[in-house]
Amino acid sequence: xxxxxxxxxxxxxxxxxxxxxxxxxxxxxxxxxxxxxxxxxxxxxxxxxxxxxxxxxxxxxxxxxxxxxxxxxxxxxxxxxxxxxxxxxxxxxxxxxxxxx
Amino acid sequence: xxxxxxxxxxxxxxxxxxxxxxxxxxxxxxxxxxxxxxxxxxxxxxxxxxxxxxxxxxxxxxxxxxxxxxxxxxxxxxxxxxxxxxxxxxxxxxxxxxxxxxxxxxxxxxxxxxxxxxxxxxxxxxxxxxxxxxxxxxxxxxxxxxxxxxxxxxxxxxxxxxxxxxxxxxxxxxxxxxxxxxxxxxxxxxxxxxxxxxxxxxxxxxxxxxxxxxxxxxxxxxxxx
Numbered sequence: 328x329x330x331x332x333x334x335x336x337x338x339x340x341x342x343x344x345x346x347x348x349x350x351x352x353x354x355x356x357x358x359x360x361x362x363x364x365x366x367x368x369x370x371x372x373x374x375x376x377x378x379x380x381x382x383x384x385x386x387x388x389x390x391x392x393x394x395x396x397x398x399x400x401x402x403x404x405x406x407x408x409x410x411x412x413x414x415x416x417x418x419x420x421x422x423x424x425x426x427x428x
Numbered sequence: 429x430x431x432x433x434x435x436x437x438x439x440x441x442x443x444x445x446x447x448x449x450x451x452x453x454x455x456x457x458x459x460x461x462x463x464x465x466x467x468x469x470x471x472x473x474x475x476x477x478x479x480x481x482x483x484x485x486x487x488x489x490x491x492x493x494x495x496x497x498x499x500x501x502x503x504x505x506x507x508x509x510x511x512x513x514x515x516x517x518x519x520x521x522x523x524x525x526x527x528x529x530x531x532x533x534x535x536x537x538x539x540x541x542x543x544x545x546x547x548x549x550x551x552x553x554x555x556x557x558x559x560x561x562x563x564x565x566x567x568x569x570x571x572x573x574x575x576x577x578x579x580x581x582x583x584x585x586x587x588x589x590x591x592x593x594x595x596x597x598x599x600x601x602x603x604x605x606x607x608x609x610x611x612x613x614x615x616x617x618x619x620x621x622x623x624x625x626x627x628x629x630x631x632x633x634x635x636x637x638x639x640x641x642x643x644x645x646x647x648x649x650x651x652x653x
Contacts, residue, residue, distance in 0.1 A: 330498035331471045334488045337498075338505045339478035343535065345509055349516035350534035351527045364645030366514040368614040373508050374483065374602035375615035376622040376638025381490055381595035384626045384634065397592025401599055411600040412453045418596030422589030 397422035433555050440544060440559025447540045448563040452571040454482055457597070459575015460582065461486065464590050465493025469576035476572035480538065480565065483601055484508045490594050491632040500632025507639045515542050522552035536561035610645055617641035 328336075382398045383389050397418035404417045455476065462472035467489055479485055484505035491501035516534055519542070523530045536557050541564060545557035582588065606612050618638035625634040 329468075329471070330492060330501070331467045331475075331488075333498045334492070334501050334505065335471060335475045335478060337502045338484060338488065338509070339475070341502075341506045342479050342481060342484070342509050342512065345506075345512040346516050346537045347531040347534045349513050350520045350523055350537075351530050353517050353520040361647050363514065364610070364647050365642050366511060366645075368610060368642035368645040369507055369510050369639060370483070371602060371605040371611045371615040372618035372641040373487070373504065373635065373639050374598050374605065375618040375641075376635045377487060377490060377504075377598040378595050378602060379619045379622040379638075380494070380626060380631070380634050381591075381598060383623075384494065384631065386495060386631060387627055387629070389623070389626055393589065394592040394595060397589055398595045398599065401592075401596035404596075405600055405603050410450070410453075411597060412457060414600045415457055415593040415596045418592040419589035422592030423587065424589075426587065426589070 393425035436555025437559035440556030444560035455571020463579030496632025
């Protein structure tokens with residue numbers, strides 16, 4: 328099985344279980360108060376980790392290249408409240424222009 | 429099904445149309461980026477049909493595209509989807525029927541349908557949840573299919589700057605999450621953790637390690653919210 332198929336299989340099962348099991352088993356009980364704050368912060372933490380690694384990571388090295396210029400342009404687009412597709416387009420075009428220059 | 433349930437499904441579907449358009453466009457970009465990361469078109473479409481979660485799917489494509497292992501991609505994606513566990517718990521009292529029906533209803537859960545079904549904090553309109561999902565799911569699937577078809581004809585992804593679209597997307601997903609100080613602190617800490625680890629560990633692991641930053645949300649028992 329290719330790595331991509333393995334990802335689909337495991338993540339699909341995990342996602343279905345995460346959606347269905349609490350709804351079926353809980354019967355209205357709430358998540359322990361202590362853990363609620365951690366779950367709320369998982370998404371911002373992981374997304375920040377993804378931004379950093381996708382912008383400057385190579386294979387076990389920090390790589391500064393056109394991606395960083397694209398990300399800076401994206402940040403400006405986000406500040407101007409551009410929709411997410413436009414944000415990605417701005418980043419891609421900026422990076423492509425830097426590489427072509 | 430009575431007429432009030434039917435009308436609340438219609439309400440949810442109507443309210444979800446703008447999100448459906450966004451989801452379609454987002455699906456197109458997932459399809460393009462997945463193919464450019466070396467994921468086969470069929471795998472990308474099946475992933476959209478079964479995982480149905482944008483940020484987790486983008487993370488899988490990003491980690492595999494960077495040469496990371498399946499385990500690292502799975503770890504990052506499952507952690508990103510952990511929020512569904514919390515959302516499903518919140519939804520539980522608003523669902524009806526036996527275990528199978530509750531399980532089936534819970535599959536309509538995505539960020540947007542959950543938000544749109546909220547009547548008041550902790551109470552949800554099941555009809556609106558289902559109606560929103562009936563618009564969001566086909567839009568995501570159709571978008572992915574269009575994207576993989578387009579991605580197949582696009583040449584070298586780096587020359588087009590597609591690799592720069594990844595961090596831009598994640599930044600666009602991150603910014604709306606930075607609503608309060610704990611979220612901003614967790615994001616900054618996570619960024620530093622990832623930055624420090626990148627030179628020393630295989631691709632994918634820095635992303636999973638960055639999740640540790642969420643532990644600053646751990647509350648001592650009795651501490652006010």
